[in-house]
Amino acid sequence: MLNYIIRRALYVIPIGLGVTVLVFALVHMSPGDPLSAVVPPDAPEEMVQELRKAYGFDKPLPVQYFTWLGRVLTGDLGVSVARGREVVEELRIAVPNTFILAAGGTLLGFTLGAMLGGVAGYFQGRWIDKLATSVAITGVSVPHYWLGLVLVIIFSVEMNALPSFGMGPGGSTAWAWDAEHMRHLVLPVITLAVIPMGLITRTVRATVAEILNQEFVHALHAKGLLQRQVLAHVVRNAAPTTLAVMGLQLGYLLGGSILVETVFQWPGTGSLLNSAIFERDLPLLQGTILVLAMFFVLLNLIVDVVQSAIDPRMSRR
């Protein structure tokens, strides 16, 4: 198993390099001059050339890539063109905010999904299974940005019970564990939880149903174990798959919360991406995408390692 873990960890290196190439290529295939965000259209030619040299945009692309990669490896993501601040600083504020949302959404989705899926798998074919399956398929079909809007309409516009945007009072960008911040968290977290809930319900249902059909479960019953004890075995066997799906969902929510963050004007990485795109702030765009993708790569690694630790059969594949 150790062998597997080492091999799996080493595989992060080529993937990580591939990600940097892709992120670099993405930003450089964008049309228009990368300086257009800072330079007014009527700027004198010498000034443009000078800036181009200062940002290193005058060198050939491979040279630019390796210079950029060298700086990225030392933790320097450059300076945001539009905001004039270090990209790393911007991310230091935004990433924790997105993480709170993603973690909340995953936890809620996991709790509901595991319960619904477990019940559905156990009572396969009964009405409660059909109900849970319908809830799950609705969950994976909902455009979550629209669900966010509908929740705002119900709880903010009609009932005036919960705040409709922002993270805290007065445009707060730093999370605090107080009642006001918690109230701002409710709607975005419910919105984000819906997709993971649907997916986890489906996974858990399929896994539980499959396990219940296996012979060892009959053997446990035959041995005279109580229903409760048999269930403990089922949970133990369903855990690796479920945890893997949950881990990946956390990654998806971290990287994919841009739509929900836009709906709720949440000051996280999604808002950062949004403004980077529309202000054509290439260093900020590059840095944010890179960091989010790297989180996802590492999370995938952790999921695989944890899974192989719980279930050694995984590492033999």
Added chain:
Amino acid sequence: MTTLDSRQQATVDAAQVAVQSRGYWATVGVRIRDDKVTVACGVVLALIVLSAIFADLIALADPYKASMIKRLAPIGTDGYPLGADEMGRDMLTRLLYGGRLSLFMGISPIVIALAIGGTLGLVAGFLGGRVNMAIMRVMDVFYAFPSVLLAVAISGALGAGIGNAIVSLTLVFIPPITRVTESVTTQVRSLDYVEAARASGAGNLTIIRVHVLSNVLGPVFIYSTSLISVSIILASGLSFLGLGTEPPEPEWGLMLNTLRQSIYVNPWVAALPGAMIFFTSLTFNLLSDGLRSAMDVRL
């Protein structure tokens, strides 16, 4: 009544077997026909698609015609059955027309990705070895991005526009389709009858065409239909962010975006375009699930 003798019994049995053993597609057809949910979804989906295609015949108003005084008219206003948007344009008309772009932007990336990813996966799975390594490792890099992030990153870099949105979504869906095709092809390739075909002198192309394709297409097709719902949600999501369609085109995601400012004035009109996205994606999902169980595909 006398009992049947054994020869008569055998004839009856054979007749029953003949009745029971339909062809594969006939069985699939019967299974679909018996599945009420799938049939209903097929009908609803056909209605949505047809009403988008024939929007100019059904709709009573001009989707671009604005009216100052009818701005944000509530649902049920005279002449505006589903109200009016922030420019006073008829919502029902724009929802009908909106289906054109939303469906096109959602479905075409899957079709293109199926062609490209299907080919790549078939080649990787059939040839194996280094070719497989090269193709699948490149796909792993794309897998390092959550799909929403990849879609937003590519269309953000390329700039707003329908074409760019379709390119970015195609790139999002090529890796998963390639991966599924590769794994199914690898399984089929090592089956005995493919070995037998090879031993009898069939070339690579013949084997792919006759033996591999027919076994791979079904599962890959089913998998691709299950992606359509995600694709529609993402395509409208890109427009919602301002990265897809541009105003004044009617498109569900973009309509949701522009009406968002009006939720305090007329909340339920603002929610309508999203409801269309939801119903379309839900029916696609249910239909895909129905087809999957009818075709008995396990992925």
